[in-house]
Amino acid sequence: MRAETPTPVPVRPSVLVRDSDEPTAAALIAAAVEVMARNGYHGTSVRDIASAAGTSAAVLYHHFESKQRLLVTICDRGLDVLIHATEEAHDLAGPDPADRLRAIVGAHVGVHLDSQRESLIGNSEIRALEPAGRALIVAKRDVQQRIFDRVIRDGMRRLVFATGHPEDAARFVTAACTSVASWYHPDGPLGRNELIERYQAIALDAVGHR
Amino acid sequence: MRAETPTPVPVRPSVLVRDSDEPTAAALIAAAVEVMARNGYHGTSVRDIASAAGTSAAVLYHHFESKQRLLVTICDRGLDVLIHATEEAHDLAGPDPADRLRAIVGAHVGVHLDSQRESLIGNSEIRALEPAGRALIVAKRDVQQRIFDRVIRDGMRRLVFATGHPEDAARFVTAACTSVASWYHPDGPLGRNELIERYQAIALDAVGHR
Amino acid sequence: MRAETPTPVPVRPSVLVRDSDEPTAAALIAAAVEVMARNGYHGTSVRDIASAAGTSAAVLYHHFESKQRLLVTICDRGLDVLIHATEEAHDLAGPDPADRLRAIVGAHVGVHLDSQRESLIGNSEIRALEPAGRALIVAKRDVQQRIFDRVIRDGMRRLVFATGHPEDAARFVTAACTSVASWYHPDGPLGRNELIERYQAIALDAVGHR
Amino acid sequence: MRAETPTPVPVRPSVLVRDSDEPTAAALIAAAVEVMARNGYHGTSVRDIASAAGTSAAVLYHHFESKQRLLVTICDRGLDVLIHATEEAHDLAGPDPADRLRAIVGAHVGVHLDSQRESLIGNSEIRALEPAGRALIVAKRDVQQRIFDRVIRDGMRRLVFATGHPEDAARFVTAACTSVASWYHPDGPLGRNELIERYQAIALDAVGHR
DNA sequence: GATGAATGAGATTTCATTCAT
DNA sequence: GATGAATGAAATCTCATTCAT
Numbered sequence: 001m002r003a004e005t006p007t008p009v010p011v012r013p014s015v016l017v018r019d020s021d022e023p024t025a026a027a028l029i030a031a032a033v034e035v036m037a038r039n040g041y042h043g044t045s046v047r048d049i050a051s052a053a054g055t056s057a058a059v060l061y062h063h064f065e066s067k068q069r070l071l072v073t074i075c076d077r078g079l080d081v082l083i084h085a086t087e088e089a090h091d092l093a094g095p096d097p098a099d100r101l102r103a104i105v106g107a108h109v110g111v112h113l114d115s116q117r118e119s120l121i122g123n124s125e126i127r128a129l130e131p132a133g134r135a136l137i138v139a140k141r142d143v144q145q146r147i148f149d150r151v152i153r154d155g156m157r158r159l160v161f162a163t164g165h166p167e168d169a170a171r172f173v174t175a176a177c178t179s180v181a182s183w184y185h186p187d188g189p190l191g192r193n194e195l196i197e198r199y200q201a202i203a204l205d206a207v208g209h210r
Numbered sequence: 211m212r213a214e215t216p217t218p219v220p221v222r223p224s225v226l227v228r229d230s231d232e233p234t235a236a237a238l239i240a241a242a243v244e245v246m247a248r249n250g251y252h253g254t255s256v257r258d259i260a261s262a263a264g265t266s267a268a269v270l271y272h273h274f275e276s277k278q279r280l281l282v283t284i285c286d287r288g289l290d291v292l293i294h295a296t297e298e299a300h301d302l303a304g305p306d307p308a309d310r311l312r313a314i315v316g317a318h319v320g321v322h323l324d325s326q327r328e329s330l331i332g333n334s335e336i337r338a339l340e341p342a343g344r345a346l347i348v349a350k351r352d353v354q355q356r357i358f359d360r361v362i363r364d365g366m367r368r369l370v371f372a373t374g375h376p377e378d379a380a381r382f383v384t385a386a387c388t389s390v391a392s393w394y395h396p397d398g399p400l401g402r403n404e405l406i407e408r409y410q411a412i413a414l415d416a417v418g419h420r
Numbered sequence: 421m422r423a424e425t426p427t428p429v430p431v432r433p434s435v436l437v438r439d440s441d442e443p444t445a446a447a448l449i450a451a452a453v454e455v456m457a458r459n460g461y462h463g464t465s466v467r468d469i470a471s472a473a474g475t476s477a478a479v480l481y482h483h484f485e486s487k488q489r490l491l492v493t494i495c496d497r498g499l500d501v502l503i504h505a506t507e508e509a510h511d512l513a514g515p516d517p518a519d520r521l522r523a524i525v526g527a528h529v530g531v532h533l534d535s536q537r538e539s540l541i542g543n544s545e546i547r548a549l550e551p552a553g554r555a556l557i558v559a560k561r562d563v564q565q566r567i568f569d570r571v572i573r574d575g576m577r578r579l580v581f582a583t584g585h586p587e588d589a590a591r592f593v594t595a596a597c598t599s600v601a602s603w604y605h606p607d608g609p610l611g612r613n614e615l616i617e618r619y620q621a622i623a624l625d626a627v628g629h630r
Numbered sequence: 631m632r633a634e635t636p637t638p639v640p641v642r643p644s645v646l647v648r649d650s651d652e653p654t655a656a657a658l659i660a661a662a663v664e665v666m667a668r669n670g671y672h673g674t675s676v677r678d679i680a681s682a683a684g685t686s687a688a689v690l691y692h693h694f695e696s697k698q699r700l701l702v703t704i705c706d707r708g709l710d711v712l713i714h715a716t717e718e719a720h721d722l723a724g725p726d727p728a729d730r731l732r733a734i735v736g737a738h739v740g741v742h743l744d745s746q747r748e749s750l751i752g753n754s755e756i757r758a759l760e761p762a763g764r765a766l767i768v769a770k771r772d773v774q775q776r777i778f779d780r781v782i783r784d785g786m787r788r789l790v791f792a793t794g795h796p797e798d799a800a801r802f803v804t805a806a807c808t809s810v811a812s813w814y815h816p817d818g819p820l821g822r823n824e825l826i827e828r829y830q831a832i833a834l835d836a837v838g839h840r
Numbered sequence: 841g842a843t844g845a846a847t848g849a850g851a852t853t854t855c856a857t858t859c860a861t
Numbered sequence: 862g863a864t865g866a867a868t869g870a871a872a873t874c875t876c877a878t879t880c881a882t
Binding site for chain 4: 458459460461462463544547548583584585588589591592593595596598599603615618619621622625626627628
């Protein structure tokens with residue numbers, strides 16, 4: 001039976017920035033997210049970021065050791081938010097694999113809608129990361145992926161899911177859910193929660209639920 | 211019953227370049243695809259492209275009016291290949307919606323595997339396109355998406371598919387299939403055709419094919 | 421009778437640059453004037469200017485948004501100097517139209533001798549100005565021309581001048597006076613003040629004085 | 631007394647090009663005149679010229695050994711036309727210095743109106759000439775200037791002119807007459823012949839013709 | 841600690857000219 | 862003889878980053 005309240009995890013858009021003591025650093029991160037989501041890492045200059053934040057490039061270098069470090073920060077915090085939200089949703093769901101899949105799909109899609117720009121950057125700018133940072137980010141992405149793997153494998157074991165290829169289905173589902181960040185428009189016809197519910201349903205179909 | 215031979219459309223990797231009379235232009239496109247797939251449009255310099263093609267930047271400008279025009283060419287040809295392969299697969303499949311979905315998923319995934327770099331560029335560098343080119347490319351992407359929409363809606367009408375949200379399922383499926391370009395490695399454990407077959411099966415599940 | 425002291429307004433060559441707070445910007449303007457007067461706007465590279473000023477091209481772009489903007493600045497300031505000197509000379513002269521014509525010819529020629537290079541640029545590089553800047557500069561040139569028009573028309577009304585075509589004579593005179601910038605050499609046989617006096621006399625003849 | 635018919639020498643606009651055997655070379659010269667008059671020598675590329683002539687740069691190099699040589703050709707032919715027209719007008723005029731001055735002013739202004747673009751180039755692109763060509767062109771310009779010098783000095787000797795500074799007056803007059811090339815617009819309010827007559831009159835005033 | 845100047849490398853693009861064919 | 866490709870230098874301008882003050 002369906003969980004009564006799929007309640008997708010609410011993620012404030014400002015999480016990424018919230019705990020920065022220095023408001024300037026926060027403004028710089030917000031500005032970087034804004035402009036990098038639009039033009040990409042290499043398409044964004046340090047001056048672009050600074051002027052979007054209302055300061056100068058020199059100030060940026062006072063808060064971040066490099067443009068690269070700023071990217072790592074954005075990706076890292078974004079993935080922390082994603083993983084945390086997904087794990088929390090998983091843990092709050094009951095033991096039913098279907099409920100669990102609904103929960104983590106809800107969290108994953110929810111974060112990709114609420115932190116759309118951060119997610120976009122986190123997915124498309126990995127290639128712009130230098131090796132050290134890239135390793136970190138890729139590892140965290142694997143953590144997220146493995147949450148899906150586990151839930152689906154668990155559902156197979158309990159005969160709640162029935163897909164011929166659990167790992168591929170997990171990848172299939174996360175990719176589809178991740179992609180919402182690249183096309184969703186909050187002012188469009190589809191409400192956030194409605195979209196989440198639909199993707200939850202489709203994901204369950206994709207893993208052969210029932 | 212399942213079609214015995216899902217036979218994914220074979221797409222030669224060189225389609226994009228094949229019919230160029232001028233070998234230099236073809237080499238430049240190939241080089242651009244190679245290096246832009248790795249570093250992105252803005253992360254790739256005209257000199258990078260030229261030297262990857264074994265020539266100079268001035269030669270590039272003899273064949274393409276700008277770096278931007280080169281990007282448009284790559285995206286445009288890539289989408290032409292994709293749409294053509296998908297339509298052809300669709301037309302060769304029988305009237306059964308399941309066969310048709312298998313066919314177009316096979317074509318879509320196949321092209322994204324065989325022209326992995328072109329696909330990567332076509333999906334991640336749309337933001338780097340200037341308005342005119344972007345409109346063209348977005349329109350062609352819509353064409354591709356509508357092929358999936360039609361097949362799935364048709365399957366719903368014939369009661370072969372049963373998803374609560376056909377349009378969302380179509381988007382879900384294409385996004386998942388598109389994503390293979392970003393992670394598949396030909397030397398990995400998963401063979402090209404095997405992957406295609408798996409994604410065909412998952413896609414059918416996702417649309418509620420019984 | 422002749423005014424005793426035609427004393428043309430002395431304009432130091434550095435007026436254009438004098439009141440710039442930033443010495444680097446001033447040096448760049450001076451260098452640009454120097455080299456553009458010799459080779460023209462399009463014949464002068466940004467590097468030429470920078471190296472004549474003892475800096476790099478990047479520094480130039482720190483002070484001026486473009487090479488074009490630098491040209492506008494030079495032309496604009498040059499014309500301000502010219503107009504101001506001419507108006508001041510006019511106002512210091514008595515009410516006699518002949519005195520006034522002597523005064524403004526003296527100022528016009530004087531500025532074209534003292535700021536020879538700026539004048540050269542201001543006259544020959546108008547075609548290199550983009551529309552916005554060109555409109556500004558052409559308007560200021562008209563202001564200068566109208567000073568001559570007014571003085572000569574006034575002299576006609578008072579029957580001090582007698583030319584068949586006052587407006588053409590005004591154009592005739594300013595063109596002749598402007599041209600000194602293109603051939604005068606300070607080390608040549610003709611002294612600055614002597615040249616001015618001669619042109620004052622010829623200008624009065626040209627408008628049919630007496 | 632006035633000469634009855636100052637009839638300024640009619641100069642066909644195509645003189646410069648007329649006697650070129652090869653129509654392509656002629657078209658290239660015409661195109662170069664057109665576009666260099668607008669943008670200057672350094673502001674004009676060889677491709678600009680070629681495409682304005684409807685050919686390619688390679689063809690240009692088939693007819694002219696360099697862009698520089700093309701400029702020399704234009705300037706040289708332009709001055710030949712000017713000098714020839716001026717000498718012819720001088721010789722056709724009677725012995726009266728006033729008639730002679732009218733004649734050469736008419737020729738000078740006429741050529742500068744009829745071959746406006748060639749004249750513009752000849753006057754403003756001397757700095758773009760390399761030493762050899764420049765010497766040639768400057769020498770020819772001196773020839774033209776000396777015609778004016780002689781006529782005015784002759785008028786002084788015969789007491790027909792009365793200027794304090796004959797040589798300066800000559801320079802004054804030629805500069806004013808030359809300048810018409812830079813502002814005259816054939817569709818403007820002032821007719822070609824009317825302008826010439828006015829400048830003849832003003833020139834006579836300028837040299838103190840009583 | 842914050843700011844404007846500086847920096848040198850490198851971005852995209854164009855140049856005049858030459859060379860095979 | 863005419864044409865398209867090629868060339869290497871140089872054009873304008875921007876880059877990430879550092880340094881005095």
